[in-house]
Amino acid sequence: MKLKLYVPFVGYNKNSKIPTLSLNATNNKYCCFRCGAGGFSIGLYAKVKDIDTKEAFKELLARECFSTDKSHIAISPINEIADIETRNVVYSTFLNMLKLENNHKQYLEEQGFLQCSISEQQYKSIPKKYIKRRLVCSCLSRKFNLAGIPGFYQEEDFKWNFIAPRGFFIPVFDKNNMIQGLSIHLDKSFNNCTDIWFSSTDKINGTGAKNWIIKNNINNETTSVILTDNLLLGNLIKEILNVPIIAFSSISNSYIILKEIEETNIERIIFTIRPKEKSQNFDYIIQRVFKDLLPLGYNLDVKYVNDYTDILKDNFCESLMLKIAK
Numbered sequence: 001m002k003l004k005l006y007v008p009f010v011g012y013n014k015n016s017k018i019p020t021l022s023l024n025a026t027n028n029k030y031c032c033f034r035c036g037a038g039g040f041s042i043g044l045y046a047k048v049k050d051i052d053t054k055e056a057f058k059e060l061l062a063r064e065c066f067s068t069d070k071s072h073i074a075i076s077p078i079n080e081i082a083d084i085e086t087r088n089v090v091y092s093t094f095l096n097m098l099k100l101e102n103n104h105k106q107y108l109e110e111q112g113f114l115q116c117s118i119s120e121q122q123y124k125s126i127p128k129k130y131i132k133r134r135l136v137c138s139c140l141s142r143k144f145n146l147a148g149i150p151g152f153y154q155e156e157d158f159k160w161n162f163i164a165p166r167g168f169f170i171p172v173f174d175k176n177n178m179i180q181g182l183s184i185h186l187d188k189s190f191n192n193c194t195d196i197w198f199s200s201t202d203k204i205n206g207t208g209a210k211n212w213i214i215k216n217n218i219n220n221e222t223t224s225v226i227l228t229d230n231l232l233l234g235n236l237i238k239e240i241l242n243v244p245i246i247a248f249s250s251i252s253n254s255y256i257i258l259k260e261i262e263e264t265n266i267e268r269i270i271f272t273i274r275p276k277e278k279s280q281n282f283d284y285i286i287q288r289v290f291k292d293l294l295p296l297g298y299n300l301d302v303k304y305v306n307d308y309t310d311i312l313k314d315n316f317c318e319s320l321m322l323k324i325a326k
Contacts, residue, residue: 040156053156057204079207082148088178090144095169097136098124104168111232111308117239125168126184137161150181150210153203163200165190170231172212180212183231183249195231195249211256214238214247218260224268225261226303236308237272254292268299 030037030044037047046056081087100118104125108118127133137152137160146152152162170183182198190196200206214231216238226245228234234247246260261269293300 042156054202054204057154079148079205081150081207081210084174084178084180086144087149087180090140090146090149091171091179091182092122093143094136094140095122095124095171097139098127098169100168101125112236112240114239117235121235122171122179123168126164126166128164128166130164133161133164134159147205148207150207151198151200153200153206155204163198163203165196169198170195170235172214172231174212175215181209185232193250197250211248211251213251213256213260215245215260217242217244218246218264218266220265222264222266224270225266226270226272227257228272230273233272233305233308257293258296266298268301269293270301270303272303272305 029040032038042053042056045059046053049056049059051059082090100123104123105118108123109115113121127136137146140146141160146160152160155161165184165186166188167184167186170185171179172181172183174180184196184198186194186196197209197211199209201208214234216234218225222244224244226237226243228237228245228247229249229251231247231249234245237243237245238247244266246257248256251257
């Protein structure tokens with residue numbers, strides 16, 4: 001039976017005696033006919049308590065709150081990231097539900113990517129329509145628990161969704177070809193950033209991403225490695241040159257790099273980066289990562305690329321391979 005109540009409370013006006021606030025227990029929504037305020041019940045609770053929706057969500061769950069389908073929802077203040085096997089399965093299924101828009105496909109082809117590699121790397125466009133994202137998550141949440149998967153979060157109606165800036169996904173694979181996480185290449189740079197992580201740190205039941213890296217051809221016999229601060233550029237170098245490489249994005253400290261090379265025989269590090277005006281991480285790379293490695297005895301060099309297509313040029317490949325061979 002549909003339950004609909006009218007109560008003498010209008011938005012923030014607790015003194016009102018006229019029942020103008022509608023509470024619908026069936027669809028978990030409220031609406032004030034006087035001031036026009038409306039939304040889901042968790043938002044109303046947050047307004048009454050003067051807290052944000054994330055804190056309201058936690059408080060309601062602590063009081064044995066249940067979702068609209070009567071199933072209990074588990075939440076932790078900070079979700080731990082799911083294991084790599086779980087992330088790989090969820091992300092692979094998720095990407096298979098999306099498609100690559102023609103403008104993004106054309107962009108990748110212009111950068112030098114082959115059609116086969118575009119398909120193999122599973123680059124996919126982020127759906128622009130809200131309803132499309134909700135439908136994808138509805139299907140995905142029936143198969144998997146999305147708590148612990150960076151990028152996904154619950155909205156006020158307890159349904160799952162995911163962050164959706166304009167751009168396309170770049171899957172970040174580990175050495176076993178499993179998807180660790182997703183990076184997003186933005187259509188338009190934001191705050192001088194062209195790439196961000198698929199993360200939902202500040203969302204309800206969301207999970208933060210880590211600074212995952214891409215590695216290729218690094219073993220105990222490796223003596224030289226290319227280091228780049230751009231995952232897309234790293235994938236292209238890996239595909240075309242198939243040389244030892246470490247690609248990263250928005251790292252917080254040089255420890256991440258040192259951890260990957262400390263147990264190898266690497267002596268030479270070649271930074272392949274874009275000039276300052278094109279690199280969101282230029283200052284950090286030079287001032288922190290580069291200088292942090294100088295006292296450790298590594299032979300450091302820098303190779304600048306103005307565009308992704310630079311690595312397709314013969315003189316670039318030859319000079320880079322000569323540096324690696326030294």
